[in-house]
Amino acid sequence: MASQDHNLGDLLEDLEKASKLPAKRRSTPVKPTVERLTAVLYDRGALPDELVRLVDLITLPNHLDQASQGAIIRNLYPSSKVDDETVLKIVGSLGHGQLKPSLALQSLSLKWLILVHHVLENPGILSQAYGVMFNLLDTAAIRPQLCHLLALITRRKHVRPFRIQTILELSRQTGADASVIGLLRVFKNYYPEIIVGEATRGRASAFKHPDPQWRARLDEIQQQHSDQNRSSGVQNRFAANHSLSGRMKGTSGALIPPVRTQHAQENSVTLEEIDSPERFVENLEKIELPTQLVAILADPLLQKLLLLRPDGEGFSRVSNWVMSCMGDVLDGDADAGLLLDMAEVIHDYASHTKILPPMLLTFFGELLKVWDGVDRREVILSTLTYVQLMDWKELYQSILQQLESDLLDNTPESQISLLIFYTSLLRNWTVKMKAAEDLSSLSTDAISGLITHVNKLTLTLTQTSPAASTYLRILDFYDGTAAIVSDRKLLPHTGITVPPALVVYILHFSHSLVVVSRLCGILAIYKRAWEAVMSPLSARTLNPHEREQVNTFNGFLMDLCNCLWRGRAFAMSDTNSQGCRIPRSIEPALRRYVAAVDNELSLGSVFGLSHSPVLCLQAISYVRELEDAQIDEDGENTLLTRHAGPVTQQSLVQLAQKGGLDLTWQAYRSGVLRYLERNGFRGVPELMYNTMKQLMRERHLSS
Structure with a gap:
């Protein structure tokens, strides 16, 4: 330099x-x-x-x-x-x-x-x-x-x-x-x-x-210069932003004005005079609102002021300004690109305040009618994730239905973009509910409406994009739903809406251990939530929809346990079991195929810990770990033989008789669960410990 x-x-x-x-x-x-x-x-x-x-x-x-x-x-x-x-x-x-x-x-x-x-x-x-x-x-x-x-x-x-x-x-x-x-x-x-x-x-x-392009290069140069000078001293940024970086590139009449206060009273303090947090706090009640309150869309200090000292008339003035700009575009007095420039400014405002007021939601309702679904997609989707909790049907009909129409183009990529948007929306709503002192004042019914709607989208994605990356995106959403049902403060106000059974089965039979582990972890959280709702200590009674949800949940919970633990994959004889909803006509063909591969195998055990395509490596690795630990003081392995794998109850008996590991079937399976936990795959152990009574007792005794 x-x-x-x-x-x-x-x-x-x-x-x-x-x-x-x-x-x-x-x-x-x-x-x-x-x-x-x-x-x-x-x-x-x-x-x-x-x-x-x-x-x-x-x-x-x-x-x-x-x-x-x-x-x-x-x-x-x-x-x-x-x-x-x-x-x-x-x-x-x-x-x-x-x-x-x-x-x-x-x-x-x-x-x-x-x-x-x-x-x-x-x-x-x-x-x-x-x-x-x-x-x-x-x-x-x-x-x-x-x-x-x-x-x-x-x-x-x-x-x-x-x-x-x-x-x-x-x-x-x-x-x-x-x-x-x-x-x-x-x-x-x-x-x-x-x-x-x-x-x-x-x-x-x-x-x-x-x-x-010139402006973008200028911003880069100024940022580099600012970064280089930062080490020489701390810059005080607690001041009004007189050179708003969020200016729109539309008509000059629609530029976001800087913070300026005209006709200030003698005993008042203007926002331009504030230069430190201490001065801001000391004069909070005396600060005069600037002449053009629309500057709130781009000035962080003004945003702080109106958050701490809300002003209904001020927000109304901002709303009138925004809708006036919208009217100019609709009347042909301004370029349509102005709306997208305004969207960028509103995005900056929403990302700083974490709020998208209803006045600005009206603007997006009009913008989406002329949006092509591509230009500034990230800006629009990110901004709409800050929409307030409100009646789900009203929100969907006024905003989200048009958003989906603009966004979806019959490709999996557009569907994934929509799913990511809904995941972010759910997370922001969760944060707002956790921060609220009085949940009864919020439209918490919107949560179940959102989950029910996205359930259809996730089911569609399992068909249009059957890949592990897509499954992980789906699980991101259900991680969000699990965070709600696991919160005792939120659960009474939101209810429980389980994922579609077919989505659960498709993800369970994924070839990714990460997918299977995360799925099982989410189901374990749901199980604890149902137990809390149905506990005698709970004063709540289930409505017909919730009882139906319980039956659905118990069905795929039993099916997963039959596959992973009980060696009875696709069984229909147990209470609540649904055989993973495969057509019964297919089962004989599956049995013949398994017998042709290995006549010692049975269809019921092929998805257990030892034979499952996603768990078999972890299972045999646990056995190898035990075998490697059998070394005497001279450094020699005391075992006469090693297990060839995969492990079965009968093979363990034969192994002990031949001088190999002396390990019971139950100890082996419990050990595999512990091995999965140690290696970061906690989902399957969590589900088993929360579902199988024998494992519950073992964990209780060990603790």
């Missing part, structure tokens, strides 16, 4: 010397120097002192060619805040005259001011020069950039009768110039009774961001 700094200083010095000489008198061409300088600027930006010197090369009379000056402007990335001197140098270079830069360079300079507007050290400096720039609107070559910049900085104090008259006259002279109409619309926001609708109609579209 030091070499780069030194290099830029040398390049600047060379360029300054070259700028004082006509091209014919220079000993070396200036183009290579400009190329090297712009490369360094693109890499790390210009420090404040360097920025001033570079701006001098652009604004003051010199012998540099216009192409070189243009290249400098296009790569003029400030690494920190832009000071007042730099801004005033550029504003002072605008206009006509022999000593002024060419109009093409003036246009580039104005574009640069638009690009760095959010990083000005003093945002009010341009406001002080408002009259100078406004009086240059008759210069056609720089008018589009001037209108855009003026639109960014226009406030009520700037909208004077003579300026309204001037710009109305200019719009008539220019034949409804798009940039003029755009600025006129900003004026209309302040005085709609003076500037009527006809004056702002035309082909003008919203002001577009001049160069999003």
Whole structure:
């Protein structure tokens, strides 16, 4: 970095010397120097002192060619805040005259001011020069950039009768110039009774961001510079954000305004004066709300203030502003892309506050009607996960049904995206319920509605995308449901909705041990929840739906135990067992297949601990561990033989007779469960310990 700094200083010095000489008198061409300088600027930006010197090369009379000056402007990335001197140098270079830069360079300079507007050290400096720039609107070559910049900085104090008259006259002279109409619309926001609708109609579209890629590179450079300086001292960020990074790229009239407080009382404190947590707390009740409360969408300090001191009228004003922007788009007065830009701003607000108020939910209801399901997908889905608990049918009909229609395109990928969204929504709702003091005030019935709805989606995904990665996504959702039913505070208010039986069976017969283990762990949690609900100590009685749920749950619980522990896979003779719901006509074919593979095997045992495709390696590894432990003091293994595997009750008897391990069938199976626990696969042991009475007694005695 030091070499780069030194290099830029040398390049600047060379360029300054070259700028004082006509091209014919220079000993070396200036183009290579400009190329090297712009490369360094693109890499790390210009420090404040360097920025001033570079701006001098652009604004003051010199012998540099216009192409070189243009290249400098296009790569003029400030690494920190832009000071007042730099801004005033550029504003002072605008206009006509022999000593002024060419109009093409003036246009580039104005574009640069638009690009760095959010990083000005003093945002009010341009406001002080408002009259100078406004009086240059008759210069056609720089008018589009001037209108855009003026639109960014226009406030009520700037909208004077003579300026309204001037710009109305200019719009008539220019034949409804798009940039003029755009600025006129900003004026209309302040005085709609003076500037009527006809004056702002035309082909003008919203002001577009001049160069999003340039802005992205600027943000990277400034972040790098900030990170490098952070070690020199702790920066105090507990202050109003005067350069909101969440500005929308739509019309200037729809920009999120910075925090500014006008007409503050003498005994009040403005938010702009707050510079520390202590000062914020001391003056919490005295802080005057800013003039435009819509700044809450992008200013963290204002968000903190309204969270601690809610203001119903303020939130209503924000809602009116948002819906006004929506109306502009629907009426054709603003570009449809404005809605997605607004969605990004609202996402920043929601991610900071963890709240999506109903006023903003209305906005998303309208946005989803025109959304293509692709553009800014992550932003929209992430924002909607913060929706408040409300009646499930109302939420689904007003928002989620349209969201699914936009998102789903008959591919597993879109279905997985929807499942991830619902998983995040469930987690956020769970957090809100755990934090609530009075759960009866929340629409907790929405939880069962959400789970029932997603049950259908998970069942679909097991058919459209039968892969372990998909199964793990499904289990992520049911981890969330398990977290609710395992919470004694939440369970009485939410009830229990079990996963579909077919989903359970499909995941159980997965070829992934992680999937099987997580599934069993979730079912163990559900079993404990049912026991709590049905306990004599519980004053709650099950409704018909819950009794049906109990029967379904007991069915696949018995089937899993028959497969894993009892050696009776697909049996139908036990109470509640459903034979994993395979058609009975298939069972004889399965028995013949197993007998053809190994005549000593039976269909009932092929999914037990020893033979299961996902558990057999762990089972035989446990036996090998026991065998390796049989070493005497001389370091020799005392066993005469090792088990060839897989382990059965009969093979253990024969093994002991041949001088191998002396291990009972029950001890072997209990040992495999402990081995699974030690290796991080706790699900199967948890389910067995919570279901099989013999294992319950063993665990009780061992503890």
